[in-house]
Amino acid sequence: MGMPVSSLVVEGVTLTYPDGGGRLTALDGVGLDVPAGTMTAVVGPSGSGKSSLLAVAATLVTPERGRVVVDGVETGSLSPSEKAELRRTRLGIVFQQPNLLASLTALEQLELMARVAGARRGAPERARELLSAVGLAGEAGRRPHQLSGGQRQRVGIARALMNEPAVLLVDEPTSALDHERGAVVMDLLAELTRERGTATVLVTHDRARLGVADRVVEMVDGRLSLTGAR
Numbered sequence: 189m190g191m192p193v194s195s196l197v198v199e200g201v202t203l204t205y206p207d208g209g210g211r212l213t214a215l216d217g218v219g220l221d222v223p224a225g226t227m228t229a230v231v232g233p234s235g236s237g238k239s240s241l242l243a244v245a246a247t248l249v250t251p252e253r254g255r256v257v258v259d260g261v262e263t264g265s266l267s268p269s270e271k272a273e274l275r276r277t278r279l280g281i282v283f284q285q286p287n288l289l290a291s292l293t294a295l296e297q298l299e300l301m302a303r304v305a306g307a308r309r310g311a312p313e314r315a316r317e318l319l320s321a322v323g324l325a326g327e328a329g330r331r332p333h334q335l336s337g338g339q340r341q342r343v344g345i346a347r348a349l350m351n352e353p354a355v356l357l358v359d360e361p362t363s364a365l366d367h368e369r370g371a372v373v374m375d376l377l378a379e380l381t382r383e384r385g386t387a388t389v390l391v392t393h394d395r396a397r398l399g400v401a402d403r404v405v406e407m408v409d410g411r412l413s414l415t416g417a418r
């Protein structure tokens with residue numbers, strides 16, 4: 189038996205938004221294939237479509253044209269509730285702001301994630317293991333206000349991995365961090381990608397840290413191109 193190939197496939201995706209009387213093209217025939225266990229970094233100017241690409245890959249926005257395949261599942265024909273189920277079980281999403289719940293400890297943020305996805309056994313053990321993988325073993329009992337910005341972000345990363353997602357989508361992990369701490373998070377994401385076998389897409393402005401990605405693509409005016417920059 190071979191290893192299951194969990195990955196993200198985006199093909200020929202076009203997305204427009206209403207813009208006055210007309211439409212603004214945010215994604216213009218975008219294609220991206222991310223194999224399991226690899227990390228693709230997406231760079232590009234502000235407004236070029238990077239967040240739109242993540243939203244489409246996360247099945248939060250439906251493109252007018254093209255397809256998005258998550259872990260072998262064609263998402264185009266799914267109902268809204270099937271998409272929500274797919275997000276809970278196969279996608280890990282890390283937003284710029286981790287949006288942690290103020291009353292829960294780091295450990296509880298992760299346990300809640302497992303419960304929302306259908307309460308598996310072993311959630312507390314997995315939560316502890318993931319917190320320690322992101323360097324927060326000693327902070328498991330702390331609430332968000334007792335954590336630094338960088339620690340909160342790492343809780344967000346651990347939480348996204350809680351349900352063993354096939355695809356990990358990360359928006360600007362280093363935006364809230366200084367250069368050195370940003371580097372630590374990028375290295376951590378690269379390591380988790382390889383260890384956990386996720387297909388990871390990372391939107392970033394931090395060009396200095398692109399060396400940890402397996403591939404760098406550039407978004408310009410809604411179009412994607414490979415870049416030599418690494």
Ligand SMILES: Nc1ncnc2c1ncn2[C@@H]1O[C@H](COP(=O)(O)OP(=O)(O)OP(=O)(O)O)[C@@H](O)[C@H]1O
Nearest residue numbers: 205206212214232233234235236237238239240241
């Ligand atoms: N909900 C929306 N309604 C209308 N236009 C939108 C919407 N979201 C984004 N846009 C437009 O679509 C284009 C792509 O936006 P997007 O947020 O994907 O870019 P980005 O590369 O992520 O930018 P940034 O780096 O500043 O976050 C921009 O011109 C933006 O103004």
